[in-house]
Amino acid sequence: MIRKLVVVVGLLAVSARVGAAQSCSITSTAAPPLSCAVTSTHSLTVPSLLSLTMSGFTAGTSQTLNAPTAMSDFSSGNTIQIATTGPAFVVKANRAYKVQISAATAAFSGTSYAKPAGDVAWSTAAGGTFTALSTTAADVQTGAATAAANGGIFYKTTYNFTQDVPGTYTLDVTYTLVAP
Numbered sequence: 001m002i003r004k005l006v007v008v009v010g011l012l013a014v015s016a017r018v019g020a021a022q023s024c025s026i027t028s029t030a031a032p033p034l035s036c037a038v039t040s041t042h043s044l045t046v047p048s049l050l051s052l053t054m055s056g057f058t059a060g061t062s063q064t065l066n067a068p069t070a071m072s073d074f075s076s077g078n079t080i081q082i083a084t085t086g087p088a089f090v091v092k093a094n095r096a097y098k099v100q101i102s103a104a105t106a107a108f109s110g111t112s113y114a115k116p117a118g119d120v121a122w123s124t125a126a127g128g129t130f131t132a133l134s135t136t137a138a139d140v141q142t143g144a145a146t147a148a149a150n151g152g153i154f155y156k157t158t159y160n161f162t163q164d165v166p167g168t169y170t171l172d173v174t175y176t177l178v179a180p
Contacts, residue, residue: 022038022039022040023038024036024037024038046094048094048095048179049092049093049094049095050091050092050093050094050095050097050177050179051090051091051092051093051177052089052090052091052099052175052177053089053090053092054087054088054089054175055087055088055089056085056086056087056088056152057087063084063086063087063155063173064084065082065084065120065155065157066082066083066084066157067082067157067159068080068082068159074161078160078161078162079158079159079160079161080158080159080161081121081156081157081158081159082156082157082159083126083154083155083156084154084155084156084157085126085152085154085155086122086152086153086154086155087152087153087175088150088151088152088153089150089151089152089153089175090148090149090150090151091141091143091146091148091149091151091177092146092147092148092149093143093145093146093149093179094145095144095145095179096142096143096144096145096179096180097142097143097146097177097178097179097180098139098140098141098142098177098178098180099139099140099141099142099151099175099176099177099178100137100138100139100140100175100176100177100178101122101133101137101138101140101153101173101174101175101176102133102134102135102136102137102138102173102174102176103117103120103133103134103135103171103172103173103174104135104171104172104173104174105117105135105171105172106118106135107171108169108170108171109169109170109171110167110168110169110170111165111166111167111169112165113163113164113165113167115164115169117132117133117134117135117171118132118133118134119132119157119158119159119160120132120133120155120156120157120158120171121133121155121156121157121158122140122153122154122155123153123154123155123156124140124141124151124152124153124154125154126154128154130154130156133173137174137176140153140175
């Protein structure tokens with residue numbers, strides 16, 4: 001009885017595989033060419049592929065912002081803006097994308113003075129319109145699918161002679177690649 005059960009189960013398994021198969025055959029007395037076709041539906045999934053490569057930082061992934069070096073830098077008043085060329089980037093994407101910039105916190109960390117992150121303004125051109133850095137992400141560049149889109153960041157930092165306390169300050173700035 002057990003052998004009959006094994007044989008029946010084996011036949012059912014073979015039958016299930018044959019049922020899923022397609023076949024094609026020709027029985028004809030007609031002259032060639034003859035053809036027979038089996039249609040198969042193929043599918044694939046194309047993933048979103050995006051890459052952001054950044055370079056040109058002062059050291060590693062750190063950026064040192066240029067600062068005043070002498071009293072004469074403030075000859076026209078208590079505040080001055082000093083330019084710094086920031087990092088460059090390359091985006092590769094097989095779909096629409098955005099590169100965004102934001103500050104991790106509203107103020108630099110350092111001494112007891114809270115230098116505002118907004119004292120650093122950014123632009124995509126040295127002579128362009130500058131926007132104050134914020135904790136809210138701002139679009140730096142948007143685009144469609146591309147093999148390589150180049151971009152770069154330029155900074156202007158505002159220094160206030162009577163308010164900025166001497167010391168070393170740090171602020172994390174995040175560059176985000178978004179697939180909208």
